[in-house]
Amino acid sequence: MSKFSSVELGPPIEVFALTKAFQDDNFEKKVNLGVGAYRTDQGKPWVLPVVREVEKIMASDDTRVKEYLPVLGLEVFSSAATSMLLGSDSPVILENRAFGVQCLSGTGALRIGAEFLAKQLKCEYFYYSSPSWENHHLVFTNAGFKEGRQYRYWNQATRGLDFDGFKEDLKNAPENSVIILHACAHNPTGCDPTQEQWKEIAEIIKEKKLFPFFDSAYQGFASGDLEKDSWAVRYFVSKGFELFCAQSFAKNFGLYGERVGNLTVVMNDVSCIPPVKSQLTLSVRGMYSNPPIHGATIVATVLKDPKLFDQWKDHIRTMSSRIIDMRKALRHALEKLGVPGDWSHITSQIGMFSYTGLNEQQSLHMVKQHHIYMLKSGRISMCGITPNNVEYVANAIKETLSLTQKL
Ligand code: LMR
16 A cells, blocks of 8 residues: 555646557658657758757856856846836836746746736636637646637638627626637647737727736747737737747757746736735746746847847758648648648648648547557647658558548
8 A cells, every 4th residue: 555546647748648659659651740840851850940049158158157146037038028028118128117037938837827817817718719729728727727718719610710709708707807819820720810810809908907917829830020920919908918928949949858937927007016026036946946948048148149040040940840841731732632621721821830721530540550649639739741752651541531521
């Protein structure tokens, strides 16, 4: 009899279980379309050259020490990240009404922000899209929220946004609910509201006194353009909202395992900043004391140096273009094979993922029969598609659909 015998086995984390199964698979043509991590045309991870360059400079700089960072992180990083999100000429930056907190990637920023909202602003309900990144629910629940509710987002029949459902669910949300919004390149659907739709969403959020919490995991990575990918956040700020935004530097800097993130806080009253910062400080202190220095230094160095910054902007264009090319290649291969169904959504969706429309049974068949690892929701990471495997993937989809129900 052990003290631990009452512990129940928790469910596996689907996306990481898929990566492990992929690694353990000996099949030559296996393809990993599970985890959202960039791959080159050769199917290899890519450390951005500008990151390597900065790391070499850091390694040879003997004055660089490894002291603790302040609890809220590296100030030069968090202010550069906040400017990247909002634009350095944003009135809220010029008026000192915005600040950043360095966090453990986007997930850590969501967690710190959510804990603050639950404890300090007594928010009880959070709303997340149906479907959404599967971790939103766990992060917000662990942060102390009473209940997570979903708002309608995806219309399977049109393979597009269920805008009426989305608006109706927001209108019915109790005051002070927190609304998690994907800043761009919605995960998993790759389908974003249009600018006109964002304006209507902002209107409802204002009228119903809801609190917008953006999750920005793909700025620059989605379209190759930093301004375009932050349009929704900047629009809300221009309309006078107080808001939070969790920024991740995993995808756009390729710094997945370095856990570099920022919680941007936009407030209306400067005098409220010191108490808010003091409470955020206590949250961080009580959780992990202070954040790591390495990745944040890399990002800050790049964002603050015009030459390195231009180099990085080239890299984000390289990554986003390759993904767009692979979207075209997959759609073309499916159409060439005459696979039944309309495949235009593969090229109209944006960002890292495509929501193929394959159902759970079909997605599981792709994994089991074809060694093509994808989420059971039908989500595929476009980054895993390469010129070498696109035909194989298209043929596998064809075979899968011929066996099971048509799309
Ligand atoms: C994904 O959605 O695949 C990535 O963001 C990895 C993760 O943490 O789920």
